[in-house]
Amino acid sequence: MLVHNKWRIIRLLTLVGLSLLLVLLILFIVVMSRTFTLKENLGLQFAQWENTTIISADIIFPNVFSSSLVKHEVVGNYSHLFTVLGTDPELVPYMLLAHIDVVPANEVDGWEAPPFSAKELNGFIYGRGTIDNKQCVMGILQAVEYLLERGYVPRRGFYIGLGHDEEVYGYNGAVNIAKVLKSGGVKLQYILDEGLAVMDGIITGLNGPAALIGVSEKGQATVKLSASTRLGHSSMPPKENSIGILAAAITRLEESPMPRLFGYGPEQSTFEHLAHKFQFPLRFMMSNLWLFNPLLSRVMERRPDMNAFVRTTTAVTMFNSGVKVNVLPSHAEAFVNLRIHPAQTLQEVLDLIKSTISDNRVKLELVDGFDSLPISSYDEQSFGYQIIKKTLLDMFPQVTVAPSICIGNTDSRHYMDLTQDIYRFNPTWLRPGEPERIHGINERMSVQNYEEIVLFYFQLIQESDIRILPPSHTGQHEL
Numbered sequence: 001m002l003v004h005n006k007w008r009i010i011r012l013l014t015l016v017g018l019s020l021l022l023v024l025l026i027l028f029i030v031v032m033s034r035t036f037t038l039k040e041n042l043g044l045q046f047a048q049w050e051n052t053t054i055i056s057a058d059i060i061f062p063n064v065f066s067s068s069l070v071k072h073e074v075v076g077n078y079s080h081l082f083t084v085l086g087t088d089p090e091l092v093p094y095m096l097l098a099h100i101d102v103v104p105a106n107e108v109d110g111w112e113a114p115p116f117s118a119k120e121l122n123g124f125i126y127g128r129g130t131i132d133n134k135q136c137v138m139g140i141l142q143a144v145e146y147l148l149e150r151g152y153v154p155r156r157g158f159y160i161g162l163g164h165d166e167e168v169y170g171y172n173g174a175v176n177i178a179k180v181l182k183s184g185g186v187k188l189q190y191i192l193d194e195g196l197a198v199m200d201g202i203i204t205g206l207n208g209p210a211a212l213i214g215v216s217e218k219g220q221a222t223v224k225l226s227a228s229t230r231l232g233h234s235s236m237p238p239k240e241n242s243i244g245i246l247a248a249a250i251t252r253l254e255e256s257p258m259p260r261l262f263g264y265g266p267e268q269s270t271f272e273h274l275a276h277k278f279q280f281p282l283r284f285m286m287s288n289l290w291l292f293n294p295l296l297s298r299v300m301e302r303r304p305d306m307n308a309f310v311r312t313t314t315a316v317t318m319f320n321s322g323v324k325v326n327v328l329p330s331h332a333e334a335f336v337n338l339r340i341h342p343a344q345t346l347q348e349v350l351d352l353i354k355s356t357i358s359d360n361r362v363k364l365e366l367v368d369g370f371d372s373l374p375i376s377s378y379d380e381q382s383f384g385y386q387i388i389k390k391t392l393l394d395m396f397p398q399v400t401v402a403p404s405i406c407i408g409n410t411d412s413r414h415y416m417d418l419t420q421d422i423y424r425f426n427p428t429w430l431r432p433g434e435p436e437r438i439h440g441i442n443e444r445m446s447v448q449n450y451e452e453i454v455l456f457y458f459q460l461i462q463e464s465d466i467r468i469l470p471p472s473h474t475g476q477h478e479l
């Protein structure tokens, strides 16, 4: 009898123990697979900054700066590297980039609100950097803050790099952050940096908005041109002096734009992806670029922002000469900044400049230059591209996502040894008249778009936790 009871108690205890284990297992699965949503009004941190002097980041983002999951390092004196630990060490981490520096701004140029006030006017936050690139700095940190606040623990680890000198090439910020990661043997699944944006009403003839993701960026050349002639009294001038010689060379460069190469780089893919959103006959033309390239290029080149996709662009950005009104200038120098189309090399561009100027009195020196950057993957198996695309389409189903080429250069090029897949995209909506505000006057960000940016990163971080992409059901993109 006693033995019988003993077995009953053991059986009961085993049953209770097993049930408890089962409940714990179910709880664990529920917690691990939970996707956090962000439905409430985000109560903008941007707007809080108005009329304040210094608020330190750890007050605005208390969880980011106190969580045991997040390591914060200052790199190169002013840049920031955040390492966010993931629970699964098998999953290759990814990296989000943005930059905290801005180009100068002066209220007297015609700003509607002081450029460093973050003043809100009619639903827009005004200020230098609001669309380049503080919206991403704040958007990323705010998203991580909200996630941590909700008890989120990432499965896939990630890094956040906030450079402090992107506008002057990133040699101290991005370069040193990349060094820190490289010395730790870090490899990245993908990188998302600033770049292109959601174009709404910007691409002529396109129905609906298009999110252009930069899978490459144009190359660059900064060339110094100079001419020297005899110093002397302006009352006895020679037929030509250094200013005239250099000015004529520059005129020749401006009058002979680089060749049209539209359709020979990633922009071909851009327009193939967008083709179905154009009306006939543009739709037919975009789907048959091999035939219509010459015609389309001639139309596109009329608009500077479109011309950037057609060719290597040439911009004379500095010209210095002369010391006094009555002294012949012995020396004149100019700087030309070219953005190189992927179908051309730096060397080909330099050779063309030389033959166009065709004047041995003009000295040509390459100050800085590099070819266009490698093309990141954007097929159905491309993890980073598909995660960015899914995040975008979940938020904005009306948007067409297409690979493209970033026409400016970004900090991400310093991270090329860490990953093969770099994407340049800001979850920022650009409408007609807005691209001009980048580095221009009245740079601004709508309150609504800022909230969407926070939500974009909030969702992207959670989407990136997936181990592998689900098998794709779609074949080719629609044409």
Ligand SMILES: CCCCCCCC/C=C\CCCCCCCC(=O)N[C@@H](Cc1c[nH]c2ccccc12)C(=O)O
Residues within 6 Å of the ligand: 166, 167, 168, 169, 170, 194, 195, 196, 197, 199, 202, 203, 220, 305, 306, 309, 406, 407, 408, 409, 410, 411, 430, 435, 438
């Ligand atoms: C067919 C579609 C039409 C679309 C119209 C396009 C509208 C423009 C939209 C977005 C603008 C793209 C800006 C990309 C960000 C580039 C960042 C930037 O401005 N960088 C500077 C500084 C810089 C950084 N690294 C280097 C290296 C060498 C020279 C300069 C820089 C820049 O590129 O000058």
Ligand SMILES: [Zn+2]
Residues within 6 Å of the ligand: 099, 132, 133, 166, 194
């Ligand atoms: Zn920028």
Ligand SMILES: [Zn+2]
Residues within 6 Å of the ligand: 103, 132, 167, 439
């Ligand atoms: Zn910029």
